[in-house]
Amino acid sequence: MRLDRGDAMPIYRQIEARIRAAILDDRLAPGTRLPSSRSLASQLAVARATVELAYNVLAGDGLIEGHAAAGTIVAPRLQADHLRAARRREAAQRPVIQPSLIWSATTRPLQMGVPAFDAFPRKLWTRLAARTARGLSTAQMTYQDTSGYEPLRRELVRYLAIARGVVCSIDQVFITAGFQGALGLIARILLKPDDEVWVEDPGYFFGRDALALAGGRPVPVPVDGDGLDIAAGMARAPEARFVVVTPTNQFPLGASLTTARRADLLAWAGANGTWIIEDDYDSEFRYRGPKMPALKSIDAPGRVLYVGTFSKVLFPALRLGYLVVPEPLIERFATSAALLQPQPSLADQITATAFMAEGHFARHVARMRGLYAERREALLQALAALPKPHWAVEAAAGGMHVIVRLPAGADDAAAVMRAHAVGLSPEPLSRFAMEAETGPGLLLSFTNLPAETAARTMRKLHRALQA
Incomplete structure (x- = not known):
């Protein structure tokens, strides 16, 4: 186990994260004995309390157990479904850079978080x-x-x-x-x-x-x-x-x-x-x-x-x-x-x-509210005009995007990749979930989509999704 003392993450969190990853990756099987807190602290040159804190966090999550005779062991009753759920939570909680929502050199149609630069x-x-x-x-x-x-x-x-x-x-x-x-x-x-x-x-x-x-x-x-x-x-x-x-x-x-x-x-x-x-x-x-x-x-x-x-x-x-x-x-x-x-x-x-x-x-906000209402309606009309078996569209009372619900079993991340290939930037609904079963869907921003281009853009998106 290697620790980075220059890292902003506390040492006990580094220890906990590495043991957790080993358990979730099946490198530490259920029932495996872990070093005692004193032994591991000596190996890592840290305080015993630091290791105990890491162990307490893992125990609180049900991943390890303390046994008087056997010492600290990986919980023997970990079931496959428990491990899968834990892996999903771990993946969802791990900070992940999402390039399409952080920075891009150009603004693309349907891109989230982008106001109407043209206005x-x-x-x-x-x-x-x-x-x-x-x-x-x-x-x-x-x-x-x-x-x-x-x-x-x-x-x-x-x-x-x-x-x-x-x-x-x-x-x-x-x-x-x-x-x-x-x-x-x-x-x-x-x-x-x-x-x-x-x-x-x-x-x-x-x-x-x-x-x-x-x-x-x-x-x-x-x-x-x-x-x-x-x-x-x-x-x-x-x-x-x-x-x-x-x-x-x-x-x-x-x-x-x-x-x-x-x-x-x-x-x-x-x-x-x-x-x-x-x-x-x-x-x-x-x-x-x-x-x-x-x-x-x-x-x-x-x-x-x-x-x-x-x-x-x-x-x-x-x-x-x-x-x-x-x-x-x-x-x-x-x-x-x-x-x-x-x-x-x-x-x-x-x-x-x-x-x-x-x-x-105040004048700019009022103008944008009216403009976005027009662009929202144009996008909804363009979506309604598409041949869309099994599609459903959700438009909230406010906000800057609508949701297109894809058929059950569809891969919305793959659909987004196909859209990106033709110059469009929707976002997959599933990306925003930790444990929720959202079903596949696409988030389409209308703020940077002029009303006169909505129909053409939706036909382009439809062709990309059918590919």
């Missing part, structure tokens, strides 16, 4: 950016408030109160490098090794993988038509330290967390001391029914950390987001932000402030 007010943004550069003062060239540009935080306080019902002070708002920046700050301050974290299943794997990499233990909680199943979460991990949830528009299925479940989640979190990370990633875009308020807007227990981003409304390369924390956490977050959290570009923050303060942001 972005580039000239206006460029003019504001140039004005920012020309007006940069000497005071702005030195070290800045590590919580973020104060005028931008003030604009966000106003925007959140009006648009999301979130009433907060400027001190509660922290500017971050997008959603990942906010999640990293939360993990540094509040997450402890092996903390259980409820994650939606299926759900956003970047958040899940990031928290796993930071030492948390994701617990998949099923999602249904009412959003996150709170009762199932309490049954699976009643003492969970965190919940990561997309209550306004669940990703990827599109359900909104019902009022009853919101109340249950907040009551349980308040009683349990659990932190709720609300990812409000695209709440601006709703096409039918009333707009859902943010979970943070009814957070009487003070357990919600609200995360927002400009990536979906403006453009992802801006890497600009924001985090609203409960008042008791302000000092801890301010200290950590000052020591560990680099701020996004001040020039970008100033430009974004002007974009909001001068009314451009």
